[in-house]
Amino acid sequence: MKLRFLLPLLAFFALVGLLFVGLSLDPRALPSPLVGKEAPDFDLPELHNPEVRFARDDMLGKPALFNVWASWCVTCRHEHPMLAELRRAGVPVYGLNYKDTRSDALRFLARYGDPYSAIGFDESGMVGIDYGVYATPETFLIDRNGMIRFKHIGMITPEIIETRILPLYRQLEAET
C-alpha cells in the first residue's frame, strides 16, 4: 500500500533526472560517422602559396591535428590560442581554411598568429563536405596511418586538450 503512494513520486524524480540530463546535452553535437574511418583524401592549394599543394598524405607518418577554420568564424578566433598551445606541446597542427578568401585568411593569421604547419585552401568547401563539416571550428585527430581517431565540433577548450586530445595523442604516438 505504501509503495502505491511512493511510486508516482519515484516516477516524478526519474523524469526530473532524465530532463536534467537532457538539458546538459548539446543537440548540435552530432556523432560523426567518420571517427574510426580513413581521413578522406584531398589535394588542395596551400593557403600561403597557391603554387604549393597540400594533400592529405602530407599529414601522415606522425599523428596530427587537422583543424577546420575560417576568418569569418568568430569561435575560431577564440579557439586560436588553443592551437598554439597544442603546437607548443609538440602536436603537429594542420589547417583547412574553409570557404574563406585568401586575403581574409592571411590577414587573420597575421593578426592572431599562425600555429599551422600547412593549410589547405578549401575555397569551394568541397573538402569540407567530404569531412562532414557543418559548424566551424571542427578538429580531427588523425593517426600516422591516416585514420580519424577523434573529432571535436566547436571550440577546443583547455579541458578538452587536457582530458581528450593530449592523452589520445600520446597514446597514438606510442602506437607503431
Add this chain to the structure above:
Amino acid sequence: MRPLHFLYAPFLLAALGLPLAAAAQSGPTAPPSEPMTFESAEHEERYQRLIRELRCTVCQNQNLIESNAPLANDLRRQIAVMVNDGSETNEIIDFMVARYGDFVLFRPPMKSTTYLLWFGPGAMLLIGLGVLGTILWRRRTQVGSTPLSGEEEERLRRILGEGGGDKA
C-alpha cells in the same frame, strides 16, 4: 521655419549602410549561385525529392530546400551534380550519410540503435494500455456488492422503522 530634412541625411545613409557593411563582413563566401539545370525532368524530380528528404545539419529542423545556410546551398549543388552524373538516389543518400551520419535523414533507418526511436512510442502506448487495463480490472472487482451482515440488517430495519413513525 526652414525645413531641416537635410540634417537627417547622414543618419539615413548610416542606417542604409550598416546592414550592407554587416552583410559584407559576416558569412562565409559561397560561390555565386547559378541556377541549376537538369538534363531531364526525371533528374529534376529526383533532385527535388532528395532535397526534401535530407536535413540541413546547420539549421537542424529544416531540410535542404528550406535552408538558406551556405552549407545547404553547397549540398544542394552537390546533389544536383551527382544527379546529373547519373548517381542513383540511394548512392546520393549513402554519400550524405557517410559524411554527416544518419542525422541527415528525416526518415531514420531501422537498425539496432534506432529501435527505441521506432518502437518506443508504440511500447509506451502498450504499457499505458496495460496499466489502464489492470486498474479497470481491479476496480471492477472492488465495486461488487457485498450482502449486509445480520447485525447491519437489524440496524437498517430499526432506522427505517423509526423513520416510518409510529406516533403519526
